[in-house]
Amino acid sequence: MKLNKAFDKSLWVFHVNAASCNGCDIEIVAALTPRYDVERFGIKLVGTPRHADVLLVTGPVNRQMADRVRRIYEQTPGPKAVLLCGNCGATSGVYYDSYCIEGPFDEFIKKVDPNAIIVYVPGCPVRPEAITMGVVEAWKQLEVLRGEAK
């Protein structure tokens, strides 16, 4: 990864569980803990979306969570990226034909913000290595955005 002029801070991530089955969520924690240890790159899980650069979203969006997820997305300050962990975010996964699913997260969030930056990390569940790679991808995209803003 080439660090450009805009690279000035480490990425902080906020984890949003939009009705996930926990499979991806435990792999996210695995990615943060010593075997994979993304914290060594300054990537940190934070407690509020207002401190975050990247939203880690797991699971399909169900009706109960839809409004909450939208509000969390709006509370995150820009420039921001969304990292969709797992197949559910892209296709709703095995729950695609359920009555309570609002739709895959990417379609849902495009309605809120058509220019949303979305990084897909497929897998059911995602592997910690794939999450690390996805964060790097989000990093690159955010660097470009920040470079344009300066």
Next chain:
Amino acid sequence: MAHAPPYPLMIGPIHPALKEPTMFKFTMEGERVLDVDIQPGFNHRGVEYLGMKRNPLQVLHLAERVCGICSGAHQYVFCRAVEHAANITPSVRGDYLRVLVAELERIHSHLLWAGVAGHELGFDSILHYTWKVREDVQDILEIICGNRVNYSYYIFGGVRRDVTPEQVEKARKIFAKYRKLEDTILDIFLTDPTISHRVQDVGVLTKENALKLSACGPLTRGAGVKKDVRFSWPYGSYGDMMDDFKVVTPESLGYKATGDIFSQVVVRLVELFEAIRMCEWVLDNLPSGPITSEPNLSALLMAKLRMAEGEGVARVEAPRGEDIHYVRLKKNKMELDSWKIRVPTYGNIMSWLTMFKDAQIADIPIIIASIDPCIGCMDRVTLVDSGTGRERDVDWAVLHDLSVKRSRGLMP
């Protein structure tokens, strides 16, 4: 202050102390919890409904996605329920291998819990230490099943893959490593003053309440109730293991079963190392033979499952407690006719009501984490009036009324 106590305090559905969306409405007086109301339903995905649109082989993969942490347990119990309904007897070697993976899952789940509990206490070194240790069991699971989290190991009649001698050798090395760590891990959790001060006499669930509220799993065993499906209703190879293993309670390690969070820590840690010994026992006593009694999947699906008629119920001791699946199959129908899941957390959340009484605000995260909640498993259905969009509660009187009406309707 403008308002007099008690004060409401809302936690959730998205909150740093919660790993999954659920909501708590606390009534507080100062720092003290007076009452709590739990509002689940944020993680509802309609799994049971989806099961009724798919055939049993497809539902196998849906069953393990009820919950990512106890995915093996859900697949295991679903297999057993369908086997019960369709009269399939699993092969002996398959039964033993099923128990091997179920116990490996218990190791990973209890280590996960220990880490999360440490994190909720503000002791992040423990989170990182236990999750580092946990990666080794994830390695065994990956070697044996091919995936770290959703194993897809179980199938009607047995298991999908056999273990090879090389895999067994690798697994044994890791078990030996764990047994070396046993003293260290017990020492960290049971003698460290930081942990004992925070968990002793906190979140007490008495034996009476545990029985009254039908709690299950390590939570009740911490309160001194010897309730464990593996021993009271043996399945798989557990029947053959009864002589070597006993139900784990805090008394196994010489502690009193007080029902506080410390007792649960003791139970989960002892069970963790018991599970390692169980895995070794299974590898030592693994019988030869086929891994599944139904090697031909299309014959199984088209002949046996499609023609089966009847109901099946099965119970399995998941890492969090008793997991029950009910399945009904109809003749000439590919899809499940009915599917009901009763997960351990569903039995356990009511215990929160008594555990939170008189607790401090600072103890809320550890009490929430202590029962090892799995909301992803639990959120089955909320009754919503489609006309008004209003949710309604169904209490005992309403249910009784409905039942009486239904009986009257059946009578001529």
